[in-house]
Amino acid sequence: MTSDAKIRANRRNALRSSGPRTAEGKARSRQNARKHGLSVPLGTDDPEVRELTEVYAQTELGGSGRDMIRSTAKAQCEVVRVQQTRVNIINRQIERMTDDGDQAITSGERIAKAIVAIVPDLEALGRYERRAQSRLRRKLPKLHEE
Amino acid sequence: MSHSIRPDGEIHLPTPEVKERPSAPAATVFMPREAPSQNGLDDRSAVAADAFAASSASGIEALLDSPAHAMLPANPNDALAKLPHTPSLPAEGAAAQHAKAQKVDFLSLSTASNIDSSLHQAFTAAPLQKQVETLDRLADTISPRIGRMIRGAFRHPPVIVGQAVEDYYELANAAIDEFIPHGLPEVLLLKAIVDDEWLITTFSQVRRSLLNAAIAAALVDRLRDRDGDADGQSSEGGKSQSQRQWRRTVFAAVSGDEAMRSLVEEHVGRIGFDAFAAKRLLEDIRTHIFADNVINAALKRRNSAIRQLGQMQEARYKNVIIRAEKLKTMASAEKWQSHLKSLTDLNKDRSSTELAGMNQSSLEQASVGGSNELSERQFEESRE
Numbered sequence: 001m002t003s004d005a006k007i008r009a010n011r012r013n014a015l016r017s018s019g020p021r022t023a024e025g026k027a028r029s030r031q032n033a034r035k036h037g038l039s040v041p042l043g044t045d046d047p048e049v050r051e052l053t054e055v056y057a058q059t060e061l062g063g064s065g066r067d068m069i070r071s072t073a074k075a076q077c078e079v080v081r082v083q084q085t086r087v088n089i090i091n092r093q094i095e096r097m098t099d100d101g102d103q104a105i106t107s108g109e110r111i112a113k114a115i116v117a118i119v120p121d122l123e124a125l126g127r128y129e130r131r132a133q134s135r136l137r138r139k140l141p142k143l144h145e146e
Numbered sequence: 147m148s149h150s151i152r153p154d155g156e157i158h159l160p161t162p163e164v165k166e167r168p169s170a171p172a173a174t175v176f177m178p179r180e181a182p183s184q185n186g187l188d189d190r191s192a193v194a195a196d197a198f199a200a201s202s203a204s205g206i207e208a209l210l211d212s213p214a215h216a217m218l219p220a221n222p223n224d225a226l227a228k229l230p231h232t233p234s235l236p237a238e239g240a241a242a243q244h245a246k247a248q249k250v251d252f253l254s255l256s257t258a259s260n261i262d263s264s265l266h267q268a269f270t271a272a273p274l275q276k277q278v279e280t281l282d283r284l285a286d287t288i289s290p291r292i293g294r295m296i297r298g299a300f301r302h303p304p305v306i307v308g309q310a311v312e313d314y315y316e317l318a319n320a321a322i323d324e325f326i327p328h329g330l331p332e333v334l335l336l337k338a339i340v341d342d343e344w345l346i347t348t349f350s351q352v353r354r355s356l357l358n359a360a361i362a363a364a365l366v367d368r369l370r371d372r373d374g375d376a377d378g379q380s381s382e383g384g385k386s387q388s389q390r391q392w393r394r395t396v397f398a399a400v401s402g403d404e405a406m407r408s409l410v411e412e413h414v415g416r417i418g419f420d421a422f423a424a425k426r427l428l429e430d431i432r433t434h435i436f437a438d439n440v441i442n443a444a445l446k447r448r449n450s451a452i453r454q455l456g457q458m459q460e461a462r463y464k465n466v467i468i469r470a471e472k473l474k475t476m477a478s479a480e481k482w483q484s485h486l487k488s489l490t491d492l493n494k495d496r497s498s499t500e501l502a503g504m505n506q507s508s509l510e511q512a513s514v515g516g517s518n519e520l521s522e523r524q525f526e527e528s529r530e
Contacts, residue, residue, distance in 0.1 A: 055298035056330055059291045069330070076299070076334060083304040083341065091307045106401075107308030111348075112355035116433045123436060126443075133447060136334065137454075144331040144458055 036085050038128040042077050049074045072143055075136040082129045086122060093118050295330060296322065299337040304344060314344055325455060328462060335455040342448035349437045349444075356430050356437075357419070362396045364422035368414050369396070 020026045042049055052073040057066060093114040115122065303314045321340045327333045369392045399406035427434070 052298055055294060059295045059298075059330075072330070072334070076337075079338075080302045084302060087304050087306055094307050106355070106397075108351050108355045109359060109397075111306055111308055112352045112359065112433075115352055115437075116356070116430050119433050119436050126439075130443075133338075136338070137450075140331045140334060140454070144329070144461075 036089075036125070036128075038082060038085060038125070042074055042081065044070055044074060046074075046077065048077045048080075052077060068139075068143060072136070072139045075132065075139050078132040079129075079136050082125060082132050086125050086129075089118055089121055089125075090114050292327060292329075292333065295333045296327070296336075299333050300340075304341060306348065309348070314340075317343060317347075325459075327455075328459075332455060332458055335451050335458070338451045339448055339455070342444040342451065345444040346441050346448070349440045353434060353437045353441075356433060357423075357427065358397070358400045360427035360430070361419060361423040362393070362400045363426045364420070365396045365400075365410060365414055366392050367426075368422060369410070372413065 020029045044050075044053075049070070053066075053070045056069045056073055090111065094110055097110065097114060097117075300315075300318055303311055305311050305314050318340045321336055321343075325332070325336055325339075327336045395406050396410055399410040
């Protein structure tokens with residue numbers, strides 16, 4: 001049980017520190033709760049989306065409209081984003097293990113050991129992956145019909 | 147392949163007979179520790195994307211006209227290709243790295259059978275550039291337009307450190323060769339098929355590695371206990387050294403090295419999945435379940451994508467047939483029309499001559515009729 005004196009001291013100290021004041025500090029603390037950023041949908045002005053839209057719009061000869069191609073490119077970028085997030089998480093864990101003097105013999109074993117350590121994180125990505133995949137899948141028949 | 151145990155107890159593994167080559171792109175492509183980029187794509191992908199962006203600055207007209215080899219630099223994976231092969235170290239450093247790689251091979255890899263996928267790839271497979279060229283060649287064989295689309299879709303390979311990018315592109319090439327996509331929806335479905343297949347391969351390897359690790363760990367425990375009991379070793383250093391040695395031997399045995407296998411079986415009996423291994427496996431059971439789920443989901447997605455792609459291609463084929471039939475009909479209709487026209491012309495000629503003939507006969511008939519009328523009139527006048 002925290003004593004009253006301690007609570008009072010904490011409140012006094014909290015008044016003295018009211019969070020980050022500089023723009024840099026605020027920008028950093030804004031990202032405190034960010035885990036992977038997958039819950040935020042990609043915007044159509046995202047550079048990846050724009051670039052892929054350009055490629056597909058230039059090469060698709062069917063009668064697909066620009067909006068349709070843009071939304072397909074966006075859906076595909078979201079799928080790729082989830083895949084790359086998974087790869088990044090595993091890679092970072094492998095790097096951490098190597099730094100800690102891991103004695104894994106083969107790279108397959110190293111990958112397996114890394115995945116063992118981060119299963120909860122990877123499981124959390126499943127939801128985003130399913131969502132992104134189904135979004136993309138829904139677009140394809142429409143694109144094909146056009 | 148022979149092995150020997152030295153008097154000091156150290157197990158001497160023979161030199162591998164496979165062709166040695168410094169490899170493991172894993173060591174050169176480690177991810178930095180900084181936070182991921184804004185859109186979550188890794189740095190290798192970013193490098194690839196940069197290269198791709200530079201290449202995509204050119205217009206589509208030029209791309210459509212350019213031959214396949216001229217489009218090679220446009221590939222974003224050229225940047226990836228340079229990563230494992232760029233000699234960033236001086237000559238001595240490279241030599242030392244090569245020697246280190248050989249040492250590691252000597253210690254841990256007794257035969258090709260226990261060489262992991264990336265090392266095996268480095269030993270046997272063609273360089274990445276060749277794979278990329280094959281991708282380009284295949285893609286451009288279909289058409290430069292589809293080639294560009296394929297490169298756009300496949301520019302972020304989901305390859306983990308330790309895996310070979312070449313494997314991924316080999317898989318992509320095989321899929322392109324098999325399905326030959328036409329149009330954006332088919333290219334995207336193809337990408338989904340390749341990614342799911344890659345995921346299935348990756349997690350199958352993970353599952354196999356975990357199983358092997360559980361069997362090996364159980365064996366190492368038994369061997370260490372047996373050694374400890376026999377030698378009466380009490381020092382931690384001695385135990386850990388013995389454990390390391392047994393670990394190498396056991397992993398080689400579990401991975402399929404017959405010599406190591408017989409060596410281990412001499413000490414602990416038949417190698418296999420037993421109660422000890424099951425006990426070790428339970429420690430990682432959540433990962434097994436996760437790997438199973440990932441594989442099952444990827445299998446479902448892949449099969450569904452293959453089905454969908456088949457339907458699209460069938461529809462395209464049907465469309466082509468329908469279009470061909472229409473053209474055929476139109477062509478035959480044209481023929482028929484021309485035939486009809488010629489017939490009409492003929493009829494016109496015939497009708498004019500017939501009409502002329504008919505007029506003549508009618509005149510004759512009329513004249514005959516007239517004569518009849520005249521004779522009748524003459525007959526009536528005579529009667530009056």
